[in-house]
Amino acid sequence: MKKIFNSFKTSKRYSIKWNNYFEIYEKLLSKFKNKKITIVEVGVGDGGSLYMWKSFFGKKSRVIGIELNPDSKKLKNDGFEIFIGDQSDKEFWRKFYKQVGKIDVLIDDGGHTNIQQITTLVESFKFIKDDGLIIIEDTHTSFMKKKGFGNPSNYSLINFSSSLIENIHRRNPNLLKKMNDFSKKIYSIEYFDSIVAFKINSKLCKKTKNLENNTLLRNFFIDFRNKRIDNNSSKKNNLFNNLIKSKISKRSIPYKLYEKLIIKKYYKLTKK
Numbered sequence: 001m002k003k004i005f006n007s008f009k010t011s012k013r014y015s016i017k018w019n020n021y022f023e024i025y026e027k028l029l030s031k032f033k034n035k036k037i038t039i040v041e042v043g044v045g046d047g048g049s050l051y052m053w054k055s056f057f058g059k060k061s062r063v064i065g066i067e068l069n070p071d072s073k074k075l076k077n078d079g080f081e082i083f084i085g086d087q088s089d090k091e092f093w094r095k096f097y098k099q100v101g102k103i104d105v106l107i108d109d110g111g112h113t114n115i116q117q118i119t120t121l122v123e124s125f126k127f128i129k130d131d132g133l134i135i136i137e138d139t140h141t142s143f144m145k146k147k148g149f150g151n152p153s154n155y156s157l158i159n160f161s162s163s164l165i166e167n168i169h170r171r172n173p174n175l176l177k178k179m180n181d182f183s184k185k186i187y188s189i190e191y192f193d194s195i196v197a198f199k200i201n202s203k204l205c206k207k208t209k210n211l212e213n214n215t216l217l218r219n220f221f222i223d224f225r226n227k228r229i230d231n232n233s234s235k236k237n238n239l240f241n242n243l244i245k246s247k248i249s250k251r252s253i254p255y256k257l258y259e260k261l262i263i264k265k266y267y268k269l270t271k272k
Helices: 002-009 021-032 048-057 070-078 090-100 114-127 139-143 157-169 181-185 215-220 239-247 253-271
Strands: 038-042 062-067 081-084 103-108 128-137 186-192 195-200
Touching: 002 021, 002 048, 021 048, 021 103, 021 128, 021 195, 038 048, 048 062, 062 070, 070 081, 090 114, 103 114, 114 128, 114 139, 114 157, 114 181, 114 195, 139 157, 157 181, 157 186, 157 195, 181 186
Parallel strands: 038 062, 038 103, 062 081, 103 128
Antiparallel strands: 128 195, 186 195
16 A cells, blocks of 8 residues: 555645555556556546556556546646547547557546446456456445436446346356356456456456366265254244244245345345
């Protein structure tokens, strides 16, 4: 955290970041330091974060900014590449990647609306090099109604990323679902307070295989997952629980209803 925070504090121009971001940056981005990489930040404002990234990643890095305000072009004088455009416009992204090519890291610190965040993600993930990252900041807006964000909703970045979790799991053959472009490029998704990181690596996005060891012992293995459990000896469980667990099949509809009741109680804990 110290290295990147120092880069933030010593930047020659103004910028603003949540304090928890710096430790997250260190965790995600340290592997790119002092390497010949291309990093793109959406939403550069006065340019303070561009100087931070240059200081953190080192002289070999190519730092590109995307901004709506044409005045930010003045940052070119200090060696940054600046593109003026709307991140919610897929045509902008098409032209951008045609000119820039593939990149290593994309950081979205733009307008934080649903359409901006989702468009940036969808139009960019194919242009991230293997072992690269898309980092979307200020994802708490997925839960904000004020300031025009209109969330929580089915169209938030967080809900969209939940759909991508299902896409990632398509790599498991048990799902019997065809892999799509997301399945083939997004290796993992990591969630933090106000940040979601998408790790890109097409080489690792392959269909999974179920492996066994000691196959001669397979017939001696007993699967207890769906067996009834004798809980009558337990004083901590009430009679209803004992009846459900010891007399009713775990695959039955009554048992599934019982499980839902338990899970609903756990869900309530998240609403407190």
